[in-house]
Amino acid sequence: MAVELLKVDYRTALSSKPNISTSSNIYMTGDGHLFCENLCVKEIQYELAMKTDYASPFYLYSRAQIVDNVQQYKRSLEKNDVPHLLGYTVSANYNLEILRILQKLGCSAVVASINEIKIAMMAGFNPNMMVYNGNGKQLNELEFAVKCGVMINVDSLFDLEHIRKVCRMLHKKANVLMRLHPEIDSDSSQDITETKFGLHHKEFDKALQIVKEEELVDLIGLHCHLETTLDDVQLFKESLDTMLFWVDKVREMGFDIRYLNMGEGIGLNYKRHIPQSDEILPETKDFISSIAEGIKSKNICLILEPGISIVGNTGILVTKVVGVKTNENKNFIVIDGSMAEVIRPSLYGAYHHIQLIEPTMCKKEGCVFDIVGPIGESSDFLAEDYYMPYPHEGCGLAIRDVGAYCGSMSSNYSLRQRPAEVLVEGSRWRIIRHAEVFDDIVKPFIGLPSLGVYKDYIDTTEVHLGTLHPWLTWMH
Ligand SMILES: Cc1ncc(COP(=O)(O)O)c(C=O)c1O
Incomplete structure (x- = not known):
């Protein structure tokens, strides 16, 4: 899809090389960008969005x-x-x-x-x-x-x-x-x-x-x-x-x-x-x-x-912020990742570190948030009572250490499509699993006697699908 998705040019914004020495291959630079090996995660997020229609969230692994x-x-x-x-x-x-x-x-x-x-x-x-x-x-x-x-x-x-x-x-x-x-x-x-x-x-x-x-x-x-x-x-x-x-x-x-x-x-x-x-x-x-x-x-x-x-610390889930809201007692960062991709917090109360992958453009003070997904379950959270900088809409946010028992435990709950998986090797990245598409989800129904009904429905709704890329909302 040849759309200019983001006005920020991360290539020029990141012309300075990361100068932080670290024992991990996934690390934060001094200027607030998350890197995987030699690559800026925000830049990968941007490039993946240019390549595919439904590019967020995605798992990213360090070889x-x-x-x-x-x-x-x-x-x-x-x-x-x-x-x-x-x-x-x-x-x-x-x-x-x-x-x-x-x-x-x-x-x-x-x-x-x-x-x-x-x-x-x-x-x-x-x-x-x-x-x-x-x-x-x-x-x-x-x-x-x-x-x-x-x-x-x-x-x-x-x-x-x-x-x-x-x-x-x-x-x-x-x-x-x-x-x-x-x-x-x-x-x-x-x-x-x-x-x-x-x-x-x-x-x-x-x-x-x-x-x-x-x-x-x-x-x-x-x-x-x-x-x-x-x-x-x-x-x-x-x-x-x-x-x-x-x-x-x-x-x-x-x-x-x-x-x-x-x-x-x-x-x-x-x-x-x-x-x-x-x-x-x-x-x-x-x-x-x-x-x-x-x-x-x-x-x-x-x-x-x-x-x-072997794999726990090798992966992150790269998501983006859909919006921030405040109820009387709580602040929520709502992201496009969910318990369907990272179930460990809701299943075992497991801790996963969460970071913005880029500096926030929002001037508001950071505060304590629940970081939640878009699924209609109150157990759909990635972290509770978690201090974060106040993110802008569309800001990249990473769930750390999701290499083990996250992708393999992911589900289609709420008819979510399992996300793409990306591997970083030094200064290159490539897709190592395609994101699922709607057809993958309905495949088990194909061939049933009632297929005609589904087919008609898809044919008529298709007309109304696919013109709005999820990233357009966040063009600045
Ligand atoms: C029999 C058995 N071996 C090995 C493992 C791997 O354990 P871990 O991922 O904690 O190293 C499991 C995990 O459930 C297991 O059930």
């Missing part, structure tokens, strides 16, 4: 940050000489381009559904090195996994029975790990004695007997996952000690245990952008060194399943 995060793992695993599989949890972010990057960096894939197996294979991951998690795997999913040679984490006695049934039907062996409760107090909101995941140790003996008698099921490892954000190295170490105890016990029973899968949960400090925050999390290398000796002493291959710590 350099993905590489840094993987290298942190690789460096400490290699430095400590720990035999390992670094299995990236695909549920955190399944963008195909991001998966390809991770595969090339030497990660394996941890999957939780048949479609995750398929997309991981499309990205080039070796199915024999994949681990398949889940407490409700269906027979058809297990059939696909066994055919592809994926390692399967056994979650329950019935899960084991299903795996056995599939192996017999296919006359094919499956490599399995058993998921156990480490039975330690993780001090999390989740009571691990009530979790729906994994075999309780009382069922474990039974499961071992079944595997012993079944030549098509090969027990090659044990697995645990603490279901909490690990903010304490000691907790990780304690769960390792418990698991090593089980490794010895199971080996004594004659099983050739080659893998110990410690799950993940190494946290990202979402509050690190707040200068006054006293929240400090241990680094990846601290977790690795705490378990390195234990792993090596058992001559076993460590599997890790990180999600958040």
Whole structure:
């Protein structure tokens, strides 16, 4: 669409190079512009709007940050000489381009559904090195996994029975790990004695007997996952000690245990952008060194399943301000991003740092706002009671740290179209996922007997659509 969307020329406005040294690849310059690697986020927002009709909001990822995060793992695993599989949890972010990057960096894939197996294979991951998690795997999913040679984490006695049934039907062996409760107090909101995941140790003996008698099921490892954000190295170490105890016990029973899968949960400090925050999390290398000796002493291959710590800090949601309003007790910044793109605040009360991506043109004093989306739900908020400069309409605003469990948890609620995804690589950016269009949303209805009615409706309304670009409202 050849429309002059914004009068500000960000190329000239930003002729001065960023001069702020930072350990993050997404950072604020001294003149109040958010940068990703060498590029100004506002400029990307502007260029994307020129290229596509519905360009806001969009997810933006830094390739350099993905590489840094993987290298942190690789460096400490290699430095400590720990035999390992670094299995990236695909549920955190399944963008195909991001998966390809991770595969090339030497990660394996941890999957939780048949479609995750398929997309991981499309990205080039070796199915024999994949681990398949889940407490409700269906027979058809297990059939696909066994055919592809994926390692399967056994979650329950019935899960084991299903795996056995599939192996017999296919006359094919499956490599399995058993998921156990480490039975330690993780001090999390989740009571691990009530979790729906994994075999309780009382069922474990039974499961071992079944595997012993079944030549098509090969027990090659044990697995645990603490279901909490690990903010304490000691907790990780304690769960390792418990698991090593089980490794010895199971080996004594004659099983050739080659893998110990410690799950993940190494946290990202979402509050690190707040200068006054006293929240400090241990680094990846601290977790690795705490378990390195234990792993090596058992001559076993460590599997890790990180999600958040690989992609969490690599992405932001770039939005714009639709308007600012004040009710009697509250001020609201209404943006074009919503809980449909970043559900973590409303789902878990999670904190995401929020910043304007450019200096505000509004002269009013900053104040405390709720930052909310346009969806008709009061839970549609990105932050509550949050101090911000007073933004002008159309001002760019970024939700930080949305690389994990945001795009992958996004929805079409309120018939929102999932946004585009953009990857920055040094001084270039490119689209790595197209924004959905209305046709994608109505596709599941096409072919139904009543299609004619829908079609007529679309045909008549089409006449009235598409003349007003969302950005025109903010031409200055
Ligand atoms: C079994 C399992 N492994 C690994 C992960 C990844 O955890 P995180 O993204 O916190 O590292 C999850 C997340 O839900 C999980 O359920």
